[in-house]
Amino acid sequence: MVLLRSEIATSAPDRGLVDLQESWRRCAERYRFDRAAKPYFSSLTAHEIGEHSEGFDENLVTIDDELKFIQSTLRSARFCVSFSNMAGIILRYQTGPGNDAGLEMERPGAIWAEGVAGTNGVGTCIMEHRPTIVAGEDHYFQAYSSLSCVAVPVLSADAEMAGVLNIATSNPKVGMESLGIVAGLALTTAERLSNRLFMNRFSRNSILRVQRESHVMLLALDEDQRIIGANREARAFYRLGADGLGQHELWSIFERSPDTLDGMTKGGTLPRLRQIDGTEAANAVLVPPEEDRAWRRPTRKAGPARDNRTAGRTPRLATHPTIEQCLGSDPRMAQLSRLLRNVSGSLPLLLLGETGTGKDTLARALHNDGARRDKPFVAFNCAAVPESLIDSELFGYSAGAFTGAKRDGNTGRLREADGGTLFLDEIGDMPLALQTRLLRVLESGEVSPLGSGKAQHIDVNIIAATNHDLLKSVAERRFRQDLYFRLAGLVVEMQPLRERSDILEIAQSLLRASGSPAELGDDATAALRRYCWPGNIRELRFVLLRAVHICEGNLIKAQDLCLPSTAGQDAQELAPPGLRDPREPLRAAEKQMIQEMLALHSSDVTKAARALNMGRATLYRKMRQHALGSYKVIR
Numbered sequence: 001m002v003l004l005r006s007e008i009a010t011s012a013p014d015r016g017l018v019d020l021q022e023s024w025r026r027c028a029e030r031y032r033f034d035r036a037a038k039p040y041f042s043s044l045t046a047h048e049i050g051e052h053s054e055g056f057d058e059n060l061v062t063i064d065d066e067l068k069f070i071q072s073t074l075r076s077a078r079f080c081v082s083f084s085n086m087a088g089i090i091l092r093y094q095t096g097p098g099n100d101a102g103l104e105m106e107r108p109g110a111i112w113a114e115g116v117a118g119t120n121g122v123g124t125c126i127m128e129h130r131p132t133i134v135a136g137e138d139h140y141f142q143a144y145s146s147l148s149c150v151a152v153p154v155l156s157a158d159a160e161m162a163g164v165l166n167i168a169t170s171n172p173k174v175g176m177e178s179l180g181i182v183a184g185l186a187l188t189t190a191e192r193l194s195n196r197l198f199m200n201r202f203s204r205n206s207i208l209r210v211q212r213e214s215h216v217m218l219l220a221l222d223e224d225q226r227i228i229g230a231n232r233e234a235r236a237f238y239r240l241g242a243d244g245l246g247q248h249e250l251w252s253i254f255e256r257s258p259d260t261l262d263g264m265t266k267g268g269t270l271p272r273l274r275q276i277d278g279t280e281a282a283n284a285v286l287v288p289p290e291e292d293r294a295w296r297r298p299t300r301k302a303g304p305a306r307d308n309r310t311a312g313r314t315p316r317l318a319t320h321p322t323i324e325q326c327l328g329s330d331p332r333m334a335q336l337s338r339l340l341r342n343v344s345g346s347l348p349l350l351l352l353g354e355t356g357t358g359k360d361t362l363a364r365a366l367h368n369d370g371a372r373r374d375k376p377f378v379a380f381n382c383a384a385v386p387e388s389l390i391d392s393e394l395f396g397y398s399a400g401a402f403t404g405a406k407r408d409g410n411t412g413r414l415r416e417a418d419g420g421t422l423f424l425d426e427i428g429d430m431p432l433a434l435q436t437r438l439l440r441v442l443e444s445g446e447v448s449p450l451g452s453g454k455a456q457h458i459d460v461n462i463i464a465a466t467n468h469d470l471l472k473s474v475a476e477r478r479f480r481q482d483l484y485f486r487l488a489g490l491v492v493e494m495q496p497l498r499e500r501s502d503i504l505e506i507a508q509s510l511l512r513a514s515g516s517p518a519e520l521g522d523d524a525t526a527a528l529r530r531y532c533w534p535g536n537i538r539e540l541r542f543v544l545l546r547a548v549h550i551c552e553g554n555l556i557k558a559q560d561l562c563l564p565s566t567a568g569q570d571a572q573e574l575a576p577p578g579l580r581d582p583r584e585p586l587r588a589a590e591k592q593m594i595q596e597m598l599a600l601h602s603s604d605v606t607k608a609a610r611a612l613n614m615g616r617a618t619l620y621r622k623m624r625q626h627a628l629g630s631y632k633v634i635r
């Protein structure tokens with residue numbers, strides 16, 4: 001029997017969740033699947049994943065950032081978060097340390113197209129172009145009934161569906177109510193991700209951002225103030241058809257007053273922007289082209305870093321902090337930055353630190369500011385690539401090395417990085433057998449691609465990073481001691497944000513880099529200092545981006561930060577891992593989502609409940625459970 005999610009679907013008419021009956025019909029009639037049969041599970045090679053990732057270019061970095069953020073919000077290995085393209089192929093993936101074995105099928109390369117895997121979150125969302133929850137038995141194939149998924153569309157800069165953000169769990173205790181909450185998180189993230197893809201695409205243009213309640217309208221402008229791009233919200237609100245883009249001047253929508261023209265020249269808030277029908281566009285900000293935003297490196301001597309995700313094309317220069325900006329103003333750190341500048345490029349570096357502390361960012365800064373800046377920067381995430389593929393991806397193979405190999409062979413990341421930097425992220429997750437192989441390459445300076453028999457000399461500077469306690473892994477014999485010493489030419493420990501004295505400076509640069517003129521009020525700066533920041537700088541960035549949207553005028557108050565109350569947080573953090581309540585990550589995520597939605601909807605419980613896909617009474621009950629204050633109901 002098909003379980004319909006009618007309760008949720010009716011309480012969220014504007015979000016319109018998918019009715020799965022149609023999908024089941026397709027499975028039975030069009031694909032002629034047998035529900036009880038073992039489905040054909042297909043997965044692609046890393047090379048094929050790379051091919052399917054083409055077109056996403058530097059957006060993959062943005063996608064990874066959002067996936068990591070959701071993962072750190074859920075804080076559980078029992079959830080995994082992924083991004084798939086429109087063919088239903090998982091391209092990117094995040095899960096907590098010690099991934100739940102039940103989620104192995106959600107790794108990059110897995111194909112979840114409905115025509116292959118039957119009714120499922122990703123595939124059915126692609127067919128229907130709408131948010132989809134597929135819980136347990138809702139999957140057409142019984143073999144997938146241990147999974148529950150929430151899948152939501154992500155839009156390209158052209159407002160077309162570009163892929164799917166999927167949150168999956170194999171935890172049978174996660175019920176429909178919790179999935180509804182997770183859906184709220186997925187929807188907000190997908191919307192933000194779509195808007196970031198828009199900002200990336202039009203990074204060389206000025207972008208007018210207008211916010212109405214929780215809707216963010218983005219309009220990209222050329223030098224003559226013609227509208228050349230619009231996100232979906234803007235297309236709907238200002239009735240812009242795709243064919244009209246590039247034709248309309250901004251002044252066909254907004255009044256061309258001296259105040260507005262003056263504001264447009266300076267950038268930042270446009271306080272008196274009015275539509276031509278007289279409606280005031282409160283919360284309007286003109287975001288300047290990327291090169292004019294704060295944080296751009298003062299000199300452009302450095303050649304653009306090459307990333308394995310953008311190999312083969314000319315990547316755009318990305319806004320990027322320098323080594324000094326990564327390390328901050330703490331005097332100990334300032335000393336370290338001098339040392340790093342001296343040794344960078346000639347000594348292997350090991351970056352340690354919690355998630356989101358800036359290891360990846362520092363690695364890129366070290367390359368961009370170092371002697372190898374004109375050579376490739378190649379990033380390889382040891383946890384994101386299936387174990388069976390790390391070997392061929394890292395060391396490469398020659399033509400026809402094995403069945404299914406690419407016809408021309410595969411250069412491998414080590415040879416791709418020749419002359420430059422290889423950033424080995426999540427090195428703590430590298431399987432032991434491959435650690436041995438890597439060690440051999442590092443000791444000999446030679447790599448022998450599979451099937452070639454010929455060793456090739458390479459000159460690569462390695463920067464490795466992990467958020468595991470690598471010495472503990474060495475003691476437990478999960479990480480080779482000799483490899484540890486090879487990688488640890490210099491060990492840099494990134495401080496957790498809660499221990500950094502320069503948190504306000506970081507917050508201010510993040511605000512400037514966002515293009516927003518908003519400033520932090522005194523109560524907000526105190527709240528930033530008090531909070532424990534489990535997601536570190538990544539979390540701070542998201543908290544500030546959200547606050548910029550919520551705050552009135554240009555002053556961010558403590559309440560706009562929507563930080564979880566520290567009391568509950570600390571208690572949970574202090575509990576030894578074994579004693580932690582396994583439902584806690586969900587509760588914390590639920591509380592955060594509720595706070596976020598209430599803030600976005602100016603405490604209007606009816607609207608917040610609708611956005612969260614739940615009834616008002618349920619939301620009230622949950623607010624009581626989480627001890628959230630009193631809110632108004634607007635009918």
Ligand SMILES: Nc1ncnc2c1ncn2[C@@H]1O[C@H](COP(=O)(O)OP(=O)(O)OP(=O)(O)O)[C@@H](O)[C@H]1O
Pocket residue numbers: 065068321325326327353354355356357358359360361362466467506509510537538541
């Ligand atoms: N010094 C900094 N100033 C401002 N923003 C930063 C800084 N360092 C990192 N960030 C931002 O914080 C986010 C997380 O950074 P990054 O990916 O480098 O962390 P990480 O330690 O590598 O995380 P993970 O271990 O989860 O991969 C990114 O959005 C990055 O742009």
